[in-house]
Amino acid sequence: MNGKKRILVWDLPTRVFHWLLVVAMVGLVVTGKIGGGLIEWHGRIGLLVLGLLVFRLVWGVAGSTYARFGQFFPTPAKIAAYLKGDWHAPGHNPLGALSVFALLAATLFQALTGLIANDDIAFVGPLYELVGRDLSNLATGWHRLAVNLLIALVVLHVAAIIFYVRVKKDDLVKPMVRGWKEVEAGESALGGGLLALIVAVMLALAAVYAASGVWLPEPPPPAAVQTPAW
Amino acid sequence: MKTKFALALLAATLATGAQAQVKVEDAIKWRQSAYGAMGWSMARIKANIDGTYNKDEVIKSANVIQAIANSGMGALYVPGSDKGKGWADTRVKPALFTDGPKVGKIAGDFNAAANEMAKVAASGDVAAVKEAFGKLGGTCKACHDDYRTKQ
Numbered sequence: 001m002n003g004k005k006r007i008l009v010w011d012l013p014t015r016v017f018h019w020l021l022v023v024a025m026v027g028l029v030v031t032g033k034i035g036g037g038l039i040e041w042h043g044r045i046g047l048l049v050l051g052l053l054v055f056r057l058v059w060g061v062a063g064s065t066y067a068r069f070g071q072f073f074p075t076p077a078k079i080a081a082y083l084k085g086d087w088h089a090p091g092h093n094p095l096g097a098l099s100v101f102a103l104l105a106a107t108l109f110q111a112l113t114g115l116i117a118n119d120d121i122a123f124v125g126p127l128y129e130l131v132g133r134d135l136s137n138l139a140t141g142w143h144r145l146a147v148n149l150l151i152a153l154v155v156l157h158v159a160a161i162i163f164y165v166r167v168k169k170d171d172l173v174k175p176m177v178r179g180w181k182e183v184e185a186g187e188s189a190l191g192g193g194l195l196a197l198i199v200a201v202m203l204a205l206a207a208v209y210a211a212s213g214v215w216l217p218e219p220p221p222p223a224a225v226q227t228p229a230w
Numbered sequence: 231m232k233t234k235f236a237l238a239l240l241a242a243t244l245a246t247g248a249q250a251q252v253k254v255e256d257a258i259k260w261r262q263s264a265y266g267a268m269g270w271s272m273a274r275i276k277a278n279i280d281g282t283y284n285k286d287e288v289i290k291s292a293n294v295i296q297a298i299a300n301s302g303m304g305a306l307y308v309p310g311s312d313k314g315k316g317w318a319d320t321r322v323k324p325a326l327f328t329d330g331p332k333v334g335k336i337a338g339d340f341n342a343a344a345n346e347m348a349k350v351a352a353s354g355d356v357a358a359v360k361e362a363f364g365k366l367g368g369t370c371k372a373c374h375d376d377y378r379t380k381q
Binding site: 038140 | 275276361369
C-alpha cells in the first residue's frame with residue numbers, strides 16, 4: 001500500500017449506532033409485517049430506534065470529525081464536484097451524505113408517526129392518548145405508506161455499498177466495522193470525547209423516556225368509574 | 231336491538247337462502263357493529279393482560295369474539311356491499327368478494343384463533359391467554375392488510 005495511511009473514519013459510537021440501527025430496522029420490518037403479539041415488540045424496538053436517532057442527531061454536532069453533519073453536508077457545489085470525479089476525501093461522499101440525511105429523515109418520520117399510531121386491533125403507540133383517534137389514524141396511514149420509501153432508501157443504500165465494493169473496489173463495509181480506513185490523504189477523526197458521548201446518550205435516554213409516555217397521567221382506577229353490574 | 235340481532239342470526243343461519251333479504255346498508259352496519267364489539271373485546275382482553283388480570287372479564291370478552299367469529303358473518307358480505315355506507319363508509323376492498331379461497335382461509339384462521347382464545351380464557355392461564363391474544367390479533371391483521379383500505 002504505497003503512499004497510503006490508516007486513519008480513523010468512524011468513531012466507535014457511530015459504528016455502534018449504525019449496526020444497532022441495522023438490527024433494529026430488520027426487527028421492525030419483521031414485527032411490523034407479522035403483527036399479532038409481535039406488535040408489542042414493534043413498539044419497543046421503535047422506541048429504541050427513536051433513542052438511536054436522537055443520539056445520532058446529537059452526535060452529528062458533538063461527535064468526531066466525520067460523524068458531524070457540517071462536515072459532510074451535501075452542498076450543490078460538493079455534489080457537482082463529486083459527479084465530475086473531483087471529490088476525494090474520507091467520510092461520507094456528497095451523494096452518500098444525501099442518502100444519510102434521507103435515511104435519517106425517513107426513519108425519524110416513522111418513529112414519530114409510530115408514537116401516535118394504532119393498529120386498529122388492540123395496539124396503540126405510547127403517545128396515542130395525546131392526539132386522539134383521528135390524528136392517530138392519519139399518522140397510521142402515513143406510517144404504513146412511508147415505510148415503503150424507507151425500505152426503498154435502505155435498498156438503494158445497500159445497492160450503493162455493493163456497487164462501491166464490486167465496481168469501484170472501495171470497501172465501505174470494513175471501515176464501518178473496524179473504524180479505520182486506508183487513504184491517500186486525510187486526517188483521523190478528532191473530537192467526540194467521553195463528555196460528548198455522555199451528553200448524547202443522556203439526551204437519547206431523555207427522548208426515549210418522553211416518547212414512552214410513562215409520564216402520562218395514569219387512567220383513573222376502575223373503582224373511580226361506576227358502571228352498572230350487568 | 232333484539233329484532234336486529236335475531237335478524238342477523240337468521241341471516242347467518244340461512245346464509246345462502248336469506249342472502250337477498252339483507253339490505254346492503256344493513257349488512258354494512260351489522261358488519262361494522264360486529265367488528266366494533268370485537269374491538270371492544272380485544273381492548274378489554276389487552277387491558278387485563280397489561281393490568282390486573284380479571285379472569286371473568288377475559289372469558290366474557292373472548293366469548294364475544296368467539297360467538298361473532300362463529301356467527302357466519304360471511305352472510306353479511308352480500309353482493310354489492312363492496313361499496314356503501316353503514317355507520318360510515320365501508321372500508322372493505324372489492325377483492326374480498328373475488329378472492330374466494332384466500333378469504334376463506336383467512337376467515338378460517340380467524341375462527342380457529344377465536345376458538346382457541348375462548349378455550350384458554352376459560353383456563354385462566356395468563357401466559358397462554360397472552361399468546362392466544364397475539365395470534366388472534368395476527369389473524370385480524372391478515373385480513374386488514376389485504377382487504378381493508380388504509381385510512
